[in-house]
Amino acid sequence: MGETIASKEMHEYFDELEARLKEAIKIANTARARGGDPKPVVEIPLAKDLADRVENLIGVEGVAAKIRALEEKMSREECALEIGRQVAEGEVGNFATKKDAVEAAIRVSMAVITEGVVAAPIEGINKVELGKNDDGSEYIRIFYSGPIRSAGGTAQALSVLVGDYVRRGIGIDRYKPRPEEVERYVEEVVLYKRVASLQYMPSEDEIRLIVKNCPVCIDGDPTEEAEVEGHRDLERIGTNRIRGGMCLVLAEGLALKAPKVKKHVNKLHMDGWDWLDILIGGAKTGGDEEDEKKNKIKPKDKYIRDLIAGRPVFSHPSRPGGFRLRYGRSRNTSFAAAGINPSTMVLLDDFITNGTQLKVERPGKAAAMSAVDSIEGPTVRLYSGDLVRIDDIKEAYELRPQVEVIVDIGEILINYGDFLENNHPLMPSPYVFEWWRYDYEAACSEKIPEDELKDPSSVLALRLAEEYDVPLHPKFTYLWHDINRTEFEALREFVIEKGNFSVEDEILRLPLKACMENGVKLILEKLLVLHRVKAGTILIKEALPFILCLGLDCHLKEKAQMPDTDNMVNAAALLSGFKVLPRAPSRIGARMGRPEKSNLRKMSPAAQVLFPIGNAGGLTRNLVAASNYSASMNGKIGEIEVEMGIRECPACGKETYFWRCDCGEYTRPKLFCPRCKIEVRNSETCPKCGRKLTSVANVKLDFRSIYKQAFENVGEREKMDLIKGVKRLMNGQMTPEPLEKGILRAKHDVYIFKDGTVRYDMSDIPLTHIRADEIGITAAKLRELGYVEDIYGNPLERDDQIVCLKVQDLVISYDGGGYMLRTAQYVDDLLVKYYGVEPYYNAKTIQDLVGVLLIGLAPHTSAGVLGRLIGFTRASVGYAHPFFHASKRRNCDGDEDCIMLLMDGILNFSRAYLPEKRGGKMDAPLVLTTRIDPKEVDKEAHNIDVPARYPLEFYRATQEIKNPTELEGIMDLVSSRLGTPEQYEHFMFTHDTSDIAAGPLNSSYKTLGSMIEKMEAQLSLANKIRAVDAPDVAERVLKSHFLPDLLGNLRAFSRQRMRCIKCGAKFRRPPLTGVCPKCGGNVVLTVHEGAVRKYLEISKEIGERYGVSSYTQQRIELLDKDICSLFENHRVKQLGLSDFMSGSAR
Amino acid sequence: TPDASNIPDASNTPDTLDIQSENILSDETSASNLVSDSISSVKAPPQTFSSRSSLDVNRSVSSFFGQDNSLSSFPSNRSFRTEPSSSEREIFLDSRDEYKHYPGKNPVTVVSDITGHSTCVGEYMQFVQYFRDRYSRLSEIIRGRINARPIESLKRRNFRRGGDGGSEEISIIGMVSDISSTTNGHKILSLEDPTGSFSVLIRNSDKELFELASKILLDEVIGVTGSITNDGSLMLATKLIQPDVPNSVQRRTGTHGKAVLISDVHVGSSQFMEDAWLDFLDFLKGESDSEDMRELAASVRYLVVAGDIVDGIGIYPDQELELDILDVYEQYRKAAEYFREIPERIRVIISPGNHDAVRQAEPQPALPESIQAYFPESIVFVGNPAFLELDGVRLLIYHGRSIDDLVATVPGVSYQEPAGAVLEMLKRRHLAPTYGSRVSISPEKKDYFIIDPVPDIIHTGHVHTLGVQRYKNVLLVNSGTWQGQTEFQKRVNLVPVPARVPIVDLENFDVKILAFD
Incomplete structure (x- = not known):
């Protein structure tokens, strides 16, 4: 840690951010000193580095200094283990018991491993206990809970290792499981896989191996409703329900990350972990990796196993016609975001746009999409018969109505770093311009203009091939590998017999009718030989390279004999005498995952102030209604009954419900025993009965006068219709926010999250370079923000110059900008009218917001990151430097997270508002990272490549399906720049894009209405794309979405809960009185026939239309009959029939 | 009248149960040749099993389903059924x-x-009807054995009486709508009838009753006898009655x-x-x-x-x-x-x-x-x-x-x-x-x-x-x-x-x- 290593310019940037942050905090401190917040000072501590964050997060004093010292000498993981040992052995911190020390040690270790960002160390481990082995010795039980998921597999696994490491130092024995406990784990993990989901499912023997040998007992609290059936009521396992946290740590942690654990075990020379070898050895016997090592990439269908209605498949696994892999990085891709041509987005019926998540076949599981228009778009056959490639988005919109078939959906840009990160063998690169260029440069010294090189005429391409032996240019390289020998020969003969080539216009003419009859048209389409159809003739422009590859001369006479090979790429090469390389050897299957997101964050139900009003405000929780509420005909108006924490003022002794007394003093909770009803001071438990004390009681609150006073305090007129409060507070002390804040939020139409902050959510997309003109600002503004030169080192003067994005700068959607503007105006109102200080933002338009500071925060984490707003985008995403995303521990594979205004965060956030339940501390800015150190962000970001050009060796290596790690040395990776000023600057990209936000505004998944409409659109697209098997899509959707939904709802109907429409009370079964016993309101069903039948008709229809398997059709048929039998009165139907047939079953 | 308690029934002789099931389930070896074995055993029908299990002296011969068992299980001193017809x-x-x-x-x-x-x-009312039918028919069976009153009547009455108040025994019949435990380990059953609902406390000090209560299931219909607490909010149970089969x-x-x-x-x-x-x-x-x-x-x-x-x-x-x-x-x-x-x-x-x-x-x-x-x-x-x-x-x-x-x-x-x-x-x-x-x-x-x-x-x-x-x-x-x-x-x-x-x-x-x- 220590000093940030950066250029002078970057230092200025960081200093500027920090100076403005300090200034803002000063203002907030002044303001809060005057208001009714829980504390008179800002409650988000700043953390400059990881060590700070860990100490702030876990709260063990002195840890930060130790970590800094340790990090000098060792790696992050070693440091984590070592600090754990030190805490456990009492070198740092001060703990009452051995158990407490061990618990803190494990939490601190985990926090270090997870960069002190995620909530897992505090929320994912519920407690640590000591258990007793049958031989009387003690062992450690770590109780994991659901949020452990956010730690990731490695950290989960290492937490177990930490447990083992620290127990040795303090003389605790290993866990010795009983046989029935081992079997319980097996059943439980298997069951968890069914009710929840696991990325990796260890075999039963693997589970046994882990449980029998793991020296620490992986325990947990029940997280699922489901119970084990076989191994129940075990003495040492406190629950029969599933322990989700345990299952995660065991399966996705220890089992999946065994190799990583092993590495650390070896380094630390720990004994008792040899069994990991069996696990590692056993896991390797799987097929996939082995095969790919044998220079073969096999199709993987995992990504389409569970298909959801309305989320289309774009390509079946590795099928011709699917995405063609292109290696490279654009300024808006990498870090699990891939690029496609915006025309592809349009022609795939707008299902994909910027930020849309795709589940992909490889290299990872999912990727977010970004518009990159410098790669090839889709090739389509129009109704006219033309085969055209559409690279231009305008053309895409024009031609979309004429498209009959999407023969090829175009290229997908994936960077080397993503293969490296996923440790996926490099798939053979197609022969692309970037590669051809190396071959050209090596062979030819002629100076040819760049434009011509990129898009050469056939004459130039042939000349370079003939004179310099440069391989045939990609533009004239067809997909020979996609046809077989028979097709090749048929095509060749057809061209000889029926073809007509004129040397003048270089057009090959083929009779359309015969082409159709012989299937030659389809062969041309498979090869992606673009053509037009006019007057019954197929016209192929610049056809000479194609003719030569068929082994013909310009008179369409056979020049060479068909060679004896089944490899048609070789055949084309031998016949033409040129070097011809495979044009699309690697295809990538994909389907839609999640749509992109850009929307304000609302709790459900939405709230504008954390003020409880029970049922007095109706279902909308309207404070206005509550102020006029009366419990009975002659009840006091505005008096409501709510649960509140009772507090008292230590100065004047007055009782109140608020954080601050009218006299200005901070109040404290007035504790009493809920049973004995006696007031107790200076104790946490009741002296009489030993119960936990509380300050919470049901009180009659004169809400109307509080409400009126609040309006008066902020000088607003009482003419609002709706101010949304909450039913009940979730924080332990049950003390509300100042009501004034709610009034001002309602005035500006902003909503809050559980911690009192206003947030806006967006899909994460990486961005490394910007142009002023595409983010709605000017070069002048950019210079003001500290940008001085473009990527080529020229002074920044024009709006269209490309500059390198600074690591904490953000570009957000216009909609987000609008919401932030409203928030800024609310904050200003709050500062002026409530706190009585100067306004801070003074923003009238969103342009005024350029340069303001924001806090970025991801779900499951507890550390915000300081950012600066520099521009806006039409795309529904949040663009930021990959380091910024990584510092929140996000990658860009479809994740989303939020931003909030800095001043809103520091004014309104308080730990005191956070719900007192598991997970309550997640997604809250418990600390704020002020400066991004690339070393301390998620390591995934170190695998981003940033060169302007991939080396030739790279393209060659892909042909051998090499492991990406073999090339780490020659690729310009972030990891190689760490610790130098270059870690922040001078990044490049291989493929540019003219507009980062090109493409549809929103995915049609969001704009289409009902699920049935979406499904129809999905299937119609499936019918259009050559690489998609529509009946298979139909079958999979039925199997993985509609049928489970039908079954689930049918089951739910027959086991449903009931609900009171008046007070919302829920009942496990209907009350015998028929009406709500609490309020006398009407009780209704929660699952209706309509919900059960929802997908029945469409399932039947689709099943028939697409001829799905008879098994699936029968399942639908049986479900149909089941539903009819349940919802139709048999007596009505069968009246008479049974009378006549009485005495007989038939 | 015969003493019902001396009829050995399965419910209070768990030992017998164990042995029976053992006979069925655990005897894998002899089970595998049962068919051939049964040739000999069927020679003396209807005691297929007793003859076989007699080979196995260690096992409880008498407990099986043959003649011995039926002799012990069904003493002849029975009265006619007295359940309301x-x-x-x-x-x-x-x-x-x-x-x-x-x-x-x-x-x-x-x-x-x-x-x-x-x-x-x-429809919602059909669910209500369904449970009402359950309540009315099962409560009818219990009603023959206790003198129960509607739950609503508990609320109208003032049970707060001075001195020895609360000693009066009262019975109700209800469908169990909720089961919970107090922090001290007592059990609370919420009982419901078509007039209202009431909570019943089963103290863990009453071992026998508590054990019975721990087997109570949601939505079964039971009768409870007990006394109402002073504040009229809770019944302290002394007896739980399931519909059961009359002895x-x-x-x-x-x-x-x-x-x-x-x-x-x-x-x-x-x-x-x-x-x-x-x-x-x-x-x-x-x-x-x-x-x-x-x-x-x-x-x-x-x-x-x-x-x-x-x-x-x-x-x-x-x-x-x-x-x-x-x-x-x-x-x-x-x-x-x-x-x-x-x-x-x-x-x-x-x-x-x-x-x-x-x-x-x-x-x-x-x-x-x-x-x-x-x-x-x-x-x-x-x-x-x-x-x-x-x-x-x-x-x-x-x-x-x-x-x-x-x-x-x-x-x-x-x-x-x-x-x-x-x-x-x-x-x-x-x-x-x-x-x-x-x-x-x-x-x-x-x-x-x-x-x-x-x-x-x-x-x-x-x-x-x-x-x-x-x-x-x-x-x-x-x-x-x-x-x-x-x-x-x-x-x-x-x-x-x-x-x-x-x-x-x-x-x-x-x-x-x-x-x-």
Whole structure:
């Protein structure tokens, strides 16, 4: 840690951010000193580095200094283990018991491993206990809970290792499981896989191996409703329900990350972990990796196993016609975001746009999409018969109505770093311009203009091939590998017999009718030989390279004999005498995952102030209604009954419900025993009965006068219709926010999250370079923000110059900008009218917001990151430097997270508002990272490549399906720049894009209405794309979405809960009185026939239309009959029939 | 009057239960040669088992289902049943339109069966009606034993009396709507009747009562006697009363011949044990190798199938991977082929289960006519559950979905001893007490799960294990299966008991187990 290593310019940037942050905090401190917040000072501590964050997060004093010292000498993981040992052995911190020390040690270790960002160390481990082995010795039980998921597999696994490491130092024995406990784990993990989901499912023997040998007992609290059936009521396992946290740590942690654990075990020379070898050895016997090592990439269908209605498949696994892999990085891709041509987005019926998540076949599981228009778009056959490639988005919109078939959906840009990160063998690169260029440069010294090189005429391409032996240019390289020998020969003969080539216009003419009859048209389409159809003739422009590859001369006479090979790429090469390389050897299957997101964050139900009003405000929780509420005909108006924490003022002794007394003093909770009803001071438990004390009681609150006073305090007129409060507070002390804040939020139409902050959510997309003109600002503004030169080192003067994005700068959607503007105006109102200080933002338009500071925060984490707003985008995403995303521990594979205004965060956030339940501390800015150190962000970001050009060796290596790690040395990776000023600057990209936000505004998944409409659109697209098997899509959707939904709802109907429409009370079964016993309101069903039948008709229809398997059709048929039998009165139907047939079953 | 307490019934002699089940389940070695063994054993019918178990002196000979057992279990000093006959009358009144009679040498009368009478259209009030019917009929049974008052009346009264207030004993009958524990480990039951609800406290100091309370299930109907606390908010229970079977139920006289009880055939499953099944069919046809078995077969009058005759389709995820026959109708055709081999002198009764091609919500109607048409005319198809009379012998068939719930919630009930679950049903006079868990219900006007009147035999299946018990003169049989262990069962550690067939003597209700594996 220590000093940030950066250029002078970057230092200025960081200093500027920090100076403005300090200034803002000063203002907030002044303001809060005057208001009714829980504390008179800002409650988000700043953390400059990881060590700070860990100490702030876990709260063990002195840890930060130790970590800094340790990090000098060792790696992050070693440091984590070592600090754990030190805490456990009492070198740092001060703990009452051995158990407490061990618990803190494990939490601190985990926090270090997870960069002190995620909530897992505090929320994912519920407690640590000591258990007793049958031989009387003690062992450690770590109780994991659901949020452990956010730690990731490695950290989960290492937490177990930490447990083992620290127990040795303090003389605790290993866990010795009983046989029935081992079997319980097996059943439980298997069951968890069914009710929840696991990325990796260890075999039963693997589970046994882990449980029998793991020296620490992986325990947990029940997280699922489901119970084990076989191994129940075990003495040492406190629950029969599933322990989700345990299952995660065991399966996705220890089992999946065994190799990583092993590495650390070896380094630390720990004994008792040899069994990991069996696990590692056993896991390797799987097929996939082995095969790919044998220079073969096999199709993987995992990504389409569970298909959801309305989320289309774009390509079946590795099928011709699917995405063609292109290696490279654009300024808006990498870090699990891939690029496609915006025309592809349009022609795939707008299902994909910027930020849309795709589940992909490889290299990872999912990727977010970004518009990159410098790669090839889709090739389509129009109704006219033309085969055209559409690279231009305008053309895409024009031609979309004429498209009959999407023969090829175009290229997908994936960077080397993503293969490296996923440790996926490099798939053979197609022969692309970037590669051809190396071959050209090596062979030819002629100076040819760049434009011509990129898009050469056939004459130039042939000349370079003939004179310099440069391989045939990609533009004239067809997909020979996609046809077989028979097709090749048929095509060749057809061209000889029926073809007509004129040397003048270089057009090959083929009779359309015969082409159709012989299937030659389809062969041309498979090869992606673009053509037009006019007057019954197929016209192929610049056809000479194609003719030569068929082994013909310009008179369409056979020049060479068909060679004896089944490899048609070789055949084309031998016949033409040129070097011809495979044009699309690697295809990538994909389907839609999640749509992109850009929307304000609302709790459900939405709230504008954390003020409880029970049922007095109706279902909308309207404070206005509550102020006029009366419990009975002659009840006091505005008096409501709510649960509140009772507090008292230590100065004047007055009782109140608020954080601050009218006299200005901070109040404290007035504790009493809920049973004995006696007031107790200076104790946490009741002296009489030993119960936990509380300050919470049901009180009659004169809400109307509080409400009126609040309006008066902020000088607003009482003419609002709706101010949304909450039913009940979730924080332990049950003390509300100042009501004034709610009034001002309602005035500006902003909503809050559980911690009192206003947030806006967006899909994460990486961005490394910007142009002023595409983010709605000017070069002048950019210079003001500290940008001085473009990527080529020229002074920044024009709006269209490309500059390198600074690591904490953000570009957000216009909609987000609008919401932030409203928030800024609310904050200003709050500062002026409530706190009585100067306004801070003074923003009238969103342009005024350029340069303001924001806090970025991801779900499951507890550390915000300081950012600066520099521009806006039409795309529904949040663009930021990959380091910024990584510092929140996000990658860009479809994740989303939020931003909030800095001043809103520091004014309104308080730990005191956070719900007192598991997970309550997640997604809250418990600390704020002020400066991004690339070393301390998620390591995934170190695998981003940033060169302007991939080396030739790279393209060659892909042909051998090499492991990406073999090339780490020659690729310009972030990891190689760490610790130098270059870690922040001078990044490049291989493929540019003219507009980062090109493409549809929103995915049609969001704009289409009902699920049935979406499904129809999905299937119609499936019918259009050559690489998609529509009946298979139909079958999979039925199997993985509609049928489970039908079954689930049918089951739910027959086991449903009931609900009171008046007070919302829920009942496990209907009350015998028929009406709500609490309020006398009407009780209704929660699952209706309509919900059960929802997908029945469409399932039947689709099943028939697409001829799905008879098994699936029968399942639908049986479900149909089941539903009819349940919802139709048999007596009505069968009246008479049974009378006549009485005495007989038939 | 005889002293009811000296009738040894299954409920208070758990030791006997253990030994019985051990005899059925654990004796793998002798079980495997049971068929050949039974040749010798059947020589002295009807004691197939006693003769075999007499080889095994260590085991409790007396406890098995042979003569010895019936002697000890059924002392002759019985009185006639004293339960109000109203319930009996009621059932016939209630179900006049459900009464179906299949005459012949082996007659069957269907006393209660949903088939053709389902009225559910999915409205809220139907759910209310369904539970009200349960309450009214079960509370009626309890009412004969305690003097209960409506719950609403507890609230109107002022129980706050000075001095020794609260000593007055009061009884209520309610449906359990919630069960919780206090921090001190007492139990609180929320009871509900059509007038209101009330909380009942069971103190853990009252060991016996507390143990009984820990077996109470949600939605069962119980009677409680106790006193009301001073503030009128709670009843302190001193007695819990379940509907149960009156101790004085007389053993009914049977008829002649035998009934064979099977379930869970699972035709179509790749685990279906066809060889064993064919042996079984041979037995029914009187083509067994042994003379004794042939003789035994000749005495069989009824074959009852308690559900899951095929494996079905889409019952659980990826079922297609474990099926030999993917087409559900083919599965039934195959099953029908088997059933056609059964001689006509045996009356076959088929009730559906959760794998069958009828609605999943219970009560389930009989298999659809299109499927019935595959089978021989003489087969009687009934719903699930179904209350029948086989030539005067009362048989209640229920597939047994609720056994899963009972195993999960009642301490001491396990898959290894499925009849124990049936016993719990009988004590509650209800086949599936708890709503909202594993049993899907169709809210019908009448609660078909109520066990009333008390049958002679309750026949269940579903869990693939074999169990036979007796409780107050009711024979409880859970028949096993014809399917080997499935992947799912392997995971949950459930060992099925395939190819074992309980055969009931309809004259004296003795049971023998035949093995075909």
